[in-house]
Amino acid sequence: MVERVAVNPEVVAWAADAASAADIHLDRFAKLEDWIDGLLDPTFGQLQDFASTTHVPLGYFFLDHVPEEHLPVTDFRRREVRGSAPSSALLDTIATCSERQDWFSAYLARLGADPSPLVGSVTISTAPETAAGAISDAVGYAAGAPSATQQDALRHMVEAVESSGIMVMVNSLVGNNTHRRLDSDEFQGFTLVDSLAPLVFVNGSDTKNAQAFTLFHEVAHVALGIPGVSSSAGSPDHDHDLAEVERWCNAVAGRVLVPAAMIPARVDLSNPEPTLEALGRRFHVSTLVVLRRLHDEGRLTWDRFREIYLAEEARLRAIAVRRLDEDKSSGGNPYYVWPYRVGRRFARAVIADAREGGTLYRDAYRLLSTRTTRAFDGFAAHLEAH
Structure with missing residues (x-):
């Protein structure tokens, strides 16, 4: 028998709407409408996959109400x-x-x-x-x-x-x-x-x-x-x-x-x-x-x-002048835009401190948005050369 976990359908609908607004496709979740309508609960594995895809913390789906998320700084937008x-x-x-x-x-x-x-x-x-x-x-x-x-x-x-x-x-x-x-x-x-x-x-x-x-x-x-x-x-x-x-x-x-x-x-x-x-x-x-x-x-x-x-x-x-960002002009070199994504001065400090033992490499990887030693070393070499 397949074990399912009880979730709040309102939170599932909220997560799905936010994902759609962000152009995240949810086609592979065949029973999503049933989850939203409260006709069926997902399995734990399906819920983990859905949470990862929609970038919503897993625990949110067990809340009584849709979470209210606020900016941590003042909102000066129009x-x-x-x-x-x-x-x-x-x-x-x-x-x-x-x-x-x-x-x-x-x-x-x-x-x-x-x-x-x-x-x-x-x-x-x-x-x-x-x-x-x-x-x-x-x-x-x-x-x-x-x-x-x-x-x-x-x-x-x-x-x-x-x-x-x-x-x-x-x-x-x-x-x-x-x-x-x-x-x-x-x-x-x-x-x-x-x-x-x-x-x-x-x-x-x-x-x-x-x-x-x-x-x-x-x-x-x-x-x-x-x-x-x-x-x-x-x-x-x-x-x-x-x-x-x-x-x-x-x-x-x-x-x-x-x-x-x-x-x-x-x-x-x-x-x-x-x-x-x-x-x-x-x-x-x-x-x-x-x-x-x-x-x-x-x-x-x-x-x-x-x-x-x-x-x-x-x-x-x-004339559609938008959407021409660094990623399309990097010539295929991922290290070209990386210094601007994280900040050149900051990146050099993180790399130097990790090599000197002041910062754990796993923390340095997270700070620089990388997961592998190869990418870390490649980025460091690029910074040293430029």
Whole structure:
């Protein structure tokens, strides 16, 4: 006789709905509808498989009610996104980054490192221009520096921010799991604040231009000393959906990437597309960021800004510029994107400490999202060579 385990059908339905929203296919669970309807319970083996597939803790299926999951940091996303429960992909990514931050902060404390001078160095009453100048100086970033490609430009930005003592992680996946992709419509980045090891995470599922803006938006959160999860405001009509903190961080990021002094004295927007494209390429930002900066500097009335912005937003959506992430440009070398997924400075510290006996290899593997000695050694060799 087949032994089955009694589960809460409501939790099974909740897990199935969340998996479907994340494009996780459940076709192989032939009796899933019966489990949801309470007509049949799964076997323990089937339940283990289902829990693993849907990324839901096994114990949840025995709860009396559907669990309420909350973000561990402030939710600064736009209003319509804040109204939905966070995905397991987002929650797991925050948990992984938090564990890495805790490890790195303790590691730096052992070395006697000084606190980061950027954390909490400004307040929301600081003028965005002043904060942008302080951030640019702290990270050594020069706006508009020539780069062969947008990916090269983003790489230089990440390396500049890391050199200032901020942990930076850019990933389109949960860890290294190619079956669990992050959704840039759910969030674009988040910040975890720590005096020794502040951390910013950038959703690599977005365009390179959008990632650049998110990077410095999150650095602005570090400067404020305020952690949280962020998303784009979308069109100008959605600006009111954002908290004051988010609007301030957007203003700072825009000024870091497109300083007022570098905007040409004359900008012809009679035919917006070529002008915006040229300025976007110069500053390595999206044309929408260029438009916002022109409006910030009084070059456009609100009505004209909104008109051009909505048309440009539709144009960008039509040409499908999204979903071009590092995984598709790595040339088949898995070690190419790995340093950006976990952070180059952090990875080097974990590898060095494991080799010196300070960290168990099994813990080092988990921190670097790997499972094998071969992958660990290959990643270490890649870092040493680059």
